[in-house]
Amino acid sequence: MIDLLRRLIAAFATPAARVALAAVVTAGVGASDAIALPQDAETEESPAEAVMQIPDDEAVARGSDTPRNASFTFIVLCRDGDWVDAADMLEPPASGWPEGVPPTRIARALKSVLDHRLWIDFASVPGVSANAPGAPDRVTIGVIDTPETVLEVEMIRVDERWIFAASTVQGVPEMARAIGVWWVSALPEFMVDVRVAEIELWQWIGIVAIACAGLLVGWGLTWLLRHGILSMLGPAVAPLILILTPLAFLLSVLGMRIAQPLLVLSAPARENLSLGSRAALVFAIAWLVVRWIRVVSMAVEAQMAKRGITDGVAIIRMFRGAAIAVVWLLGVAASLQIFGLDLSTVIAGLGIGTAAIALASQQTLANLFGGASVVADQVLNVGDTCMIDGKISTVERIGVRSTQLRTADRTLLVVANGDLAQARIEKLSARDGFRHVATLGLRYETSPDTMLAIVADLEQRLKEEPLVDPKSAMAHFTGFGESSLNVEVRAMFRTLDMPAYRAAVQRLNADFMRIVARHGSGFAFPSRTVYMTQDAGIGRSVPAGR
Structure with missing residues (x-):
């Protein structure tokens, strides 16, 4: 399979074909056979994209004739579990191999160190130019620096073969202990050789163990909080228990991300696990929001039932279903974007469609939100006596779209909730005297x-x-x-x-x-005194004596 992969890499000369091959390799099809050509762990590119950085005339190949091919061959042998041949590519230290430490364990430790701290970019490793006349017989691939020690990863040419220098081999155990990966080299070989999505078997076991521990802790906290809430606050807050389960799952995901350094993951494994954990985090948050929507809607429904607004329960459930659908849709979209799928166009289209629907039904929505505001602000309750637009009436029913009131003349007054939300209402039944x-x-x-x-x-x-x-x-x-x-x-x-x-x-x-x-007084009657006289009219005088 390795030879077939080498021929495919050499044959795929076009950039588009290389991108397709890189995508297949990254997907982990045949995890133990698909060789991801890595890059520096600090970059954000996928490991397989390092193939595109190698010039066509110096494509990486299996062998030890150049530092590039030798380093590639060492990685391939380690991934295939051929630790004896991998150890053959290590120059024995001048003082001999450490007592009780076989060369194969040194090779395994070197692979762990490279995976964890120096993910090799083969494009930066010298190729045939290292064999040019006058070229040095020693090539530095990279330097790993820690507070405890420094390891310079070098390759040396010995009898036309490039192998890892003795100075590097001698410093591998100390560096492995410094970064906490030496114990990995003592694991059974099958625990390291079997890998899925660039994550080794023992690392998968660790991931499952951490996730289970997080779930157990979360469920334990959930049990304690559930019984504590019910005992201290009573059954009135029982709906709040709904948010405890997704909260426990969220805590387990966060715990797994915090414990990730204990797994000694390689760069592509860290990237793959990071993608999965971020998607799980989005799922947990969406789940938590959905449960919180249920808690709020249940509280509103209970309040409506208490106030006798039976028709409002239907609209609350409708809004709850729509809100939950939107939350899950956004969660799925965010998760897919984490995995590299761009859904911005789809989301923009949905936004435009939603705006068009809202514009077409703005009056209906105004009444719906008006009713919601009347219910939320407790402006009116069934049985309240109020004065609206100069008319005294009693509230009989608060519906989804309108409110019905019984006037003093025993007629039925129907007011749209949108108008009711903006009207000046005098609540006569709320008087205190x-x-x-x-x-x-x-x-x-x-x-x-x-x-x-x-x-x-x-x-x-x-x-x-x-x-x-x-x-x-x-x-x-x-x-x-x-x-x-x-x-x-x-x-x-x-x-x-x-x-x-x-x-x-x-x-x-x-x-x-x-x-x-x-007191001898009385109430006055409305009265008016009129003084009357007789005149002569216009232009005439009154006779004397009259």
């Missing part, structure tokens, strides 16, 4: 002393009424009318019962009549 103001007209024959005595008794009687707030009770001689001396009485009744208020006013009016009569 009744304000009473009355003017008593006494006869002009009433003397000043009598007037003051009447006013004092009227105010005292107001304060004695049980339903009247004593601080608000007052009576004053306010002025001279056309036919009466005016006395104004004011009081605030502390009751919300209209019949009780009217009965109290009736008692007060009867006592006011008794007080006026007891």
Whole structure:
């Protein structure tokens, strides 16, 4: 399979064909056979795109005649699990191999170090130019620098073969320990040789273990929070439990991303895992938002049912379904864009279509949102008595599009919710009392002393009424009318019962009549004095004596 891949790379000369081959290799078809030619771990390109950077006349090939081919061959042998041949490409240290450490483990450790810290860009490794007359016999591929040690990755020419220099081989164990990958070289070979999507088998096991641990922790927290919320706050907040499950999944995804350095992933493996974790993160966030929409809608439905607005439940459920669909659509679009699929045109088309629909049904939407605002702000409730446009009426039904009110004449008034949201509404049923103001007209024959005595008794009687707030009770001689001396009485009744208020006013009016009569005065009748005379008319004089 490797030879077939080498021939395919050499044959695909056009850029378009190379891009197609790179896409196939990156997809991981036949994970153990598909060789992704890597690049520097710091770049954002896919590993297979390094093929496009190699000049046509120096395409990488399997062999050890050039540093480029030798480094490529070492990577290929390691990926095929041929660790004996891979170890043959290491120059033995001058002091010999470390005791108890076979060359194959050094080769495995070097592969892990290169994967983790120096993902080789074969286009930057010298090719046939390294064999030119006068060229040095030592080539530096890269330098790995850590606070503990520095490893210079070099290749040396020995008997027309390029292999990794002894100075590099000798520093591999120390560097592997410094970056925490030395233990990987002690794993069974099949745990390293088997890989899917550039991720080795032991790394997949680690990913699954981390994900399971995150889920267990998340579910444990969910259980504790569920029972804690119910015990402390009661069943009223039970809908909030719906958001705990996606929250646990979100925490597990975040935990896996945090624990990713423990897996010692190579550059393409990190890229592939990053794509998957970002897609999972988008899914978790979308799931959390969907659950939160359900919680909010359930709370609104319960509030509507409590207020007797049964028709509003249907519109809430319709809005909930639309909102959930939009959230999942955006989540899928974001996930596909993470994997490189551009859906901006589709999203723009959906936006234009939505705008067109909204423009065509703007009046209907105005009524829908008007009803939603009436319900949300609790402007009106079923049974409220209010005054709208000068008409006193009682709310009978708050619907999706309109509100029905029963007038004092027992007619049914239907008002669109869009108009109702903008109307000036006086809620009579929301009053906290009744304000009473009355003017008593006494006869002009009433003397000043009598007037003051009447006013004092009227105010005292107001304060004695049980339903009247004593601080608000007052009576004053306010002025001279056309036919009466005016006395104004004011009081605030502390009751919300209209019949009780009217009965109290009736008692007060009867006592006011008794007080006026007891002081020898009375209520004035509207009267007018007319003075009449006789004139001679225009141009005539009145005779003398007439």
